[in-house]
Amino acid sequence: MALLELRDIWKRFGVTQALSGAAFDLRAGEIHALVGANGAGKSTLSRIISGHIRPDSGEILLNGTRLRHTGARDAIRAGITMVTQETSLAPDLSVLENIMLPRIAMPGRLDWRALRRQAQALIGEIGQSEVLRPDMPVSELSIGQRQLVEILKALALDSRIIIFDEPTAALSPHEAEQLFGLMRSLATRGHGLIFVSHRLEEIFAVTDRVTVLREGRIVASGLATETLQQGELVRLMVGRELQDIYDRGGRSRWRTDGAVILRVSHLSCPPMVRDVSFEVRAGEVLGLAGLVGAGRSETIETIFGLRQPVSGTIELDGKPFRARSPRDAVRAGIGLIPEDRRGQAIVPDFSVRENLLLAHLGARSAVTLGYGMRGAAVRALLERLELPERRLLDANMLNFSGGMQQKVILARGLVLAPRLLLLDEPTRGVDIGTRSSIYAMLRRIADEGVACVVVSSDFEEVIGVSDRIAVLSDGASVAELPAELIDIEKLGMFAAPRSSAEKTHTVLGELVARYGGTAYWMAAEGGRLFCFDRVGDDPSADPGFVTGGFPEIAATAIAHAVGAPAGALHRAADGARPTLLVPISGKRGHSLGIVGLTFGQAPADFDAAAVTQHILAALGERRDAPNETRIEV
Template identity: 55%
Template sequence: MQSNLAPVAEAEFSPLLVAKGITKTFDRTRALQGADFELREGEIHGLLGANGAGKSTLSKVISGHYTLDSGDLSYRGHEIRLRSTRDALRIGIAIVMQETSLVPDLTVLENIFLPELGRPGRLDYSRLRQRGQEILNDLGQGDSLPFDWEVRRLSSAQKQLVEIAKALGVRAKLLIFDEPTASLSPGEAERLFDIMARLRDTGHGLVFVSHRLEEVFAITDRVTVLREGRTVMNARETASLSQADLIRAMVGAELGAIYERKESHTQQNHAAVALEVRNLSSTPAVRDVSFAVRKGEILGIGGLVGAGRSETVEAIFGLRPRSGGEVILNGKKLGADSPKTAIRAGLGFVAEDRRTQNIVPDLSVKENLLLAHLGAHRGFFCSYASREKKVKELLGKLGMPEERLADSSMLNFSGGMQQKIIIARWLLLEPNVLILDEPTKGVDIGTRASIYAMLRDIAAQGVALVVVSSDFEELLGLSDRVVVMSDGRTTADLPSAMLDEESLTLLAAPRTSMVRNTEMLNELARAHGGSGFWALLEHDRLICLNAVVSNPALDPGFKAGEARELSATRIPEALRLREPIFVPEPDGSRTTLVVPMTSPRGHDLGWVGLSLPTDRPLPAPETIKSRIDTMAATL
């Protein structure tokens, strides 16, 4: 391998991998449509993008899980064609995934050297043990893995370390980390970054795929952003970028274009609350979720993949055990014991995965349509005839001829028609609240519009709808109000007219600092009897990430998730000056300190503000500033 190294022109920056114009299509969805990517030796390269932008697909093309449809891939100056992950591993490309490539019943040592087990000949365990120890020493983790334990006994962080050691065991030069911190605690993530930095310093090329902007800023050297399968920001120096730059590239919207949505569904809804969720938790995915939805309202639940949205709605419906909080349906507490209880109380639920959670393949179309009826029905026989009239009415709306009911399988229908039948399954029961998890997943664009129309129609009849969606455009277009979730918590609850894709992306991004930041804002606001906020400022615009108001008179004029022109807030003067002192507003209502928050590597994490009444002695700005700095330094 050493012999045919390409001549090194720039010793410092030789490209390890270059991908040009990669395309990849699955069935009908075009996951990649001309993606470019370049990775150097000795760098950590962030690969970013919104849900479905193609990050994971590109990672899997590079690591040989998928073969590309068209485009060029070259590794160390040679064109390569990967037919399998073995091909990729042989030349030194490895992917570190979440515990997927480990064999739980084999020991740590056997897992690290799994590829060796496939070779003929005897295994020299003492030599393997020695090599394994060397690899761990190189990573600075000399004694953190018990070699003789079965992998099933390890924590997720330890399993990840085994994956990394396994990649180094085959002398991988290029390592892809796909959302590596998703199941790690902050301390474990810190240790992982330490390992990644060591790998970079020993000349490895690392790809870091993540939703977490703070981590991207903390660890990467350059960043590439994908949108809709194309590269929209190609290998820019991380140091030259701001959070807003990245979000703009991910979303594709022009900053400053705060458009007011002028659609009928922005009007206030004063109908009775149909479903209320208070501090719901279902460990580990759901930690603290609260929201309410009124009759006739469409409530969107937004967030990134892994935010705990599906788990939340499953816990509401009784498909998943709850560990805390309560659910109130039509003023009555709803137990968590089984879906049957929820259905009889007036709840309906279209689960995310049609094939595994909704369709019963061996029953006819008619019986699939009547399945929820069968579940809710009390009696010995099926009593399908009792729903005949309603079935006919629904079929008319769906545009499906009645004779197709007798079809023996749902699977002969298109995805869109399958979805409509599943939705109709619940409408037959005339529920008070209908929850839909990714209602247009795998549905072609043409049919989507008719599903949206169907949902609006259902809401117009007074049904409360809760729609979970990863497609922010769909979420904003369909919902009256959006609840944003991140890391298992609700982080914002706003009318969709006040949101755009950009602010939604900002709110949805999981922030390691959010919990501690909220704590700090709460303490500051309470201790001094004022209000605190955390916001990003750019030009003359503010995007609020979090706001805590302990004194209603001092409301800054914006809430978490809202974007405002500075002049439209109640503290324009302080926001304009941004001086390290308390700045009184001309109207005399309050005085405000605005302090920048900076990460240890010097990145803008936004601004923290504290508004206090003018009639009381003010605390020293320095003590508050040092408090904020101390917190930022530990992020």
């Protein structure tokens, strides 16, 4: 018997038929994916299951018994909880109070000591004990941390059925991996989980079965995930084949000919932005990469006038620029697509047209609305983004799917034809088809000469859409690289928080203090070196690259050691630059880069084998025969 079964569910919102005879079943102990393009009906079906809305017709069976809940509270009592993509937290309450908020509405006395212990245990279960404290006000949390509290709120109820609606949209890769482990643990304990996600790699990584919706109808029901291919799933979702969504159509990734539109130098806006520098040219897409908390969003908010810098400079078209408010930025030709759709971009009580033309009103000084003067531009943008013009008259933006909302916000940023466009997580929570159209739009506006800065937590996305990538870590610039030379693994090493890389940095410092020379952490691939960290300033031991550098191997002073057996001291043909290189691997055998030590002249007592074992013991897996290992290039 199915734990949960839906039969012939119909739902209409005004003129929009959201669901047409949808059917779905969930088994105990499984993670069942609910997928489809934006507007397919996934969220509507999820909200019906969780009691947020009622279907027009159809029935819901729980353990074979017909379920008649009249609201979310009834669903919670029946053991059904939903983790929403848009958080519904009370910002003035603490983390503990928000986690236990559903309990407050339940009968009986509240034992806050016991609730605190339970909350602390749940926080520890998702690996956030060091950053999420029960007494912290939710208003002080980042978007990703708020999403974690939303998840904890559902877990605190210990519901038999939990619906996760885009739970990883605001999470870092590490946080998402911890969540997946928790989900698998819940399924093992007999819970039934419904997982709604637009990230196909997540679907294949964590789910057991897949049900696909398209335009309110079920087109594939309960398919075993292991039997599916990604192309097949995309075809079921969007009704057609999709080629490479990052396809550049022959467009070069090297845009050195355009004028510099924006130059940021040593920008500081505490506490999140400490020392950020980069530049972007006309016709170029620059990616700002980093993990959650790196200061990426705060950097572009400072440029746009939402935050005020304390030091550093910003130049726009070669002239000093400082936006004291977003209006200054809009009037200077800067557009912003913000990260938080609900909190920063949408006015729910405004119509779609009013939401789309908000930037127009901000740039206008006249007392009249002047919507007519933007009519042609609006129609052209709607056509580009495949948005029906009739939907402009819709009275409420919340009737749109997340992807449709994102398209309206993107159109708003483009309606004034900006010279510089700042995009913060532009594809968060949208399906692969919508992502493809957004990427195509981004390439088109760059080709028209607009300078674009894209913030994304998805390393695959930031590499795919960008010409160059500026990497931030702990509020500071650490590297600036051509996108075509980098991959996800190396980008992750550059972006590692300084606290995470501190152990490696400490080992490098210890090596230099004990033996002299220059120590570094790097990777070697495709004929290039990528330097993540370096300690030591002895000119005679200079390896030929600096932190953040990516030179060709042949142009460095250690080319003679790269590709040679690891764990031994190698000298150049003239006897110069003796170098030891030690490849580091994690517990699962994946590469963590190479630790190197180069000398002008090696100490007489230097024991390469012993130093190799010391490095492996401190940073990687110990090897008994390091001399048998060669560094792959």
